[in-house]
Amino acid sequence: MFTTLMNITQFFFTVVIGLYFLLQLVGQKSDDSAIARDSKQELERLHFMRRHTLTKPLTEQTRPAQLSDMIGQEDGIKALMIALGGKNPQHVLIYGPPGVGKTAAARVVMEYVKTTPDTPFSKDAPFIELDATTTHYDERGIADPLMGSVHDPIYQGAGAYGSAGVPQIKEGAVSKAHGGVLFLDEIGELSSVQMNRLLKVLEDGRVMYESAYYTKSNRNIPRHVRDVFENGMPADFRLIGATTRKPSEIPEALRSRCVEIYFDALTLPQREEIIKGAVGKLDVSVADELIKYMASFTVNGRDSVKIAQMLASKLKLEHKSTPDIWDVDWVLESCRYKKKSDSKEGL
Ligand SMILES: Nc1ncnc2c1ncn2[C@@H]1O[C@H](COP(=O)(O)OP(=O)(O)OP(=O)(O)O)[C@@H](O)[C@H]1O
Ligand SMILES: [Mg+2]
Structure with missing residues (x-):
């Protein structure tokens, strides 16, 4: 009698537990299919957006595409070609009033230099443009478009890296410019902390990151993440800083590392x-x-x-x-x- 009672109780609990897991499985499946349905709709929307683009904006149509499109600034353009050309391109600082062709000239000179025989820049060397006024320094380093940042697991949520406790590195403009040019508009607006970090990167050709979540002994950390924490993220580029400020307002430490070039007001x-x-x-x-x-x-x-x-x-x-x-x-x-x-x- 006792054994029968035990068997019935056991059977009852087995059924309850079985039902519980079955319901969990069904719930998970319906979550999965809701995500898949949403994702499909979002993908269709993305493809639709990509098929419907506008024509080239007029600013693109009128932007100088080659050296012969540049008006005036002969000395500045020649100095830029000398500084960026040849086997050993140099860092450059361009001074001049707003809207006189500093960015436009740097772009077309870089395109020209890439075609010259001695240049270390490859044909697809990047030209990364960033406005220093948009790179507000965030002390916690959660977002840093200039230097890049470490996304600690606490900020990553439930993704694969987040749940494995692996910090992720989000590269900044200095690494996107690796092998090419970083054009930093309004360089005089960088904070002194940013300026010091930039100077260090110019010297080292790499950016070092730190994270409380990184330890050498943590076997969960993938090799590429470990490599970046140990050896740094490559950031070997030539800097072109542009500014509407006077030379005396720019830190001496930066000036001494750059060729200084002047663009004039247009007649x-x-x-x-x-x-x-x-x-x-x-x-x-x-x-x-x-x-x-x-x-x-x-x-x-x-x-x-x-x-x-x-x-x-x-x-x-x-x-x-x-x-x-x-x-x-x-x-x-x-x-x-x-x-x-x-x-x-x-x-
Ligand atoms: N010297 C120039 N020759 C031909 N076009 C020019 C010249 N200067 C300016 N432009 C025109 O004005 C646009 C803006 O110039 P650009 O962005 O190069 O100015 P900038 O000196 O970099 O200004 P800012 O200091 O505001 O960044 C260019 O895309 C181009 O169409
Ligand atoms: Mg500009």
Whole structure:
């Protein structure tokens, strides 16, 4: 009698436990299929987004693509070619006012240098652009787009690395630029901590990371992660720093490691030439005197191109092939360009 009771109890608990695991399995399966369904929908949305791209923005169309597209800045461009060319390219600091072609020149010079015989840059050497004003230093180092950062398991959630307690390394611009150029706009805005770290990387050609979760003895840590913690992440690149500040405002330690190059403000005829080139690329024909008139409202290459783009868009919208003074005035007024009282003289 007692044995029968025991058997019944045993059977009862076996059924309960069996049911419990069965329900867990069903629950997990329905979770899996919900994730799979969501993921499929998201993938379809991604593919749809990729199939529907816009045309090239006008800024892309007017951006200098080769050395001959650059207007003025002959000395600066020559100095850049000397500094970046040859067997041993150097780090560079470019000084100059905003919008006069510092970034544009660096890009086209780099493209040219890559084609020269002695250069250590390969044809697909990267040119990584980063604005120093967007690289706020975060003391905990959770996100550092310049140097890269370590994602400790505590921040990774339930992913494979997170649950195995493995810290993950997210490389920064200095490593993405490995083998090429890191163009750091507004380099004068880096904090002193960032500047010191950057100088160390320039010297070592690698970035070292630390994590409380990394220990040599932890056998869970994959070989590539161990390699980075032990030997550092490669970051061998040439730095081009650009700044609108004065040389005296830039740390001496950085200046002494770089070739210093100066870009000038653009003259009126140079701004005219930039507007002429831009309207040409945008397939609009504008009378020379109107170009001169527009240029007299601009101060640099960027706003010259912007006026040309607005004018070209207005004409396209209104199905006109050439502008008159009223079209130009409308653009100048709507973009709040300050009029000079004598600027209509000669029209
Ligand atoms: N000297 C130039 N020759 C031809 N185009 C120019 C020149 N300067 C500026 N431009 C035009 O203006 C755009 C902006 O120039 P760029 O970004 O090179 O200026 P920048 O000096 O780097 O400015 P910032 O200091 O604001 O970064 C270029 O893409 C180009 O279309
Ligand atoms: Mg720039």
